[in-house]
């Protein structure tokens with residue numbers, strides 16, 4: 001009897017060791033966060049938490065009243081869950097397949113040394129997968145962990161982890177879709193009460209030259225709710241409130257700032273701006289932000305899709321990624337969550353709570369966009385990433 005118990009314990013220990021870590025390449029491993037670790041990650045006051053506006057916070061708790069950052073973090077941390085062995089086994093297989101594909105592509109991407117996988121309840125972020133620094137958050141929903149296309153989702157999320165870890169590479173990739181850094185811009189206070197924040201692209205630090213009324217302008221896409229208050233009686237996910245808008249920015253000397261008109265920050269609708277699709281291309285309908293456009297194209301490249309409506313984007317991205325692999329830019333990796341007892345040899349890594357970095361997933365089922373690449377209304381993009389092309 002005792003022998004059997006010991007054997008059972010040994011099997012459990014071996015299984016847990018087998019699942020503890022999956023090597024994605026020679027320098028990057030993926031780990032499953034325990035529930036306690038997940039609680040810490042989801043409750044961390046990181047750049048995303050600090051970027052939340054009042055609508056953001058109330059809507060996540062489905063509340064009409066004002067909600068503090070501490071309350072929203074408490075809510076998010078309580079959505080932490082543990083992976084089952086079956087889930088770990090499935091994800092491990094998917095990661096092995098991604099690893100094979102990355103090898104095939106000959107890439108040595110500057111991913112952080114450690115990527116974490118966090119399981120959460122389907123109440124988190126409307127059940128949509130997203131990232132928190134070097135952690136991929138997979139809600140237990142049909143859009144997340146239970147998605148048949150989970151492999152594609154992980155590839156998409158890995159892109160966000162990559163750009164967070166390697167800001168220089170991020171800049172080169174954003175240039176592929178016509179975006180350049182605009183340091184100094186901060187989200188205007190007048191708009192924060194209607195702000196809808198994408199955990200994967202919450203910064204306003206890249207802009208593109210577009211056209212408004214026949215004149216060139218610089219602008220950056222943001223998400224705004226039409227109302228400052230979340231209405232629980234309507235019983236719709238808060239993501240349904242998000243509308244894509246363009247925040248106009250301009251350079252003042254060496255610094256960038258928002259442009260104001262009659263005392264208000266200048267915000268344009270998609271229909272008022274031209275040139276955006278020419279930049280972000282037509283390979284995906286998920287074009288709420290350059291970060292998401294690039295993540296989708298990255299996913300297509302890794303998946304091995306061959307036909308594109310805008311082939312220049314994946315071709316150029318491949319060139320940049322190949323180049324950075326040769327340069328060995330892994331040393332750039334920064335801003336990561338570290339699990340207790342794990343130290344990184346990269347001294348420049350800093351504690352997650354002290355860094356505000358741009359990240360990049362909020363999959364908007366109803367991004368209010370028109371044009372050939374627009375997602376179909378009502379479709380949950382995360383449910384079928386490849387169908388968004």
Ligand SMILES: [Zn+2]
Nearest residue numbers: 200295360361
């Ligand atoms: Zn994304």
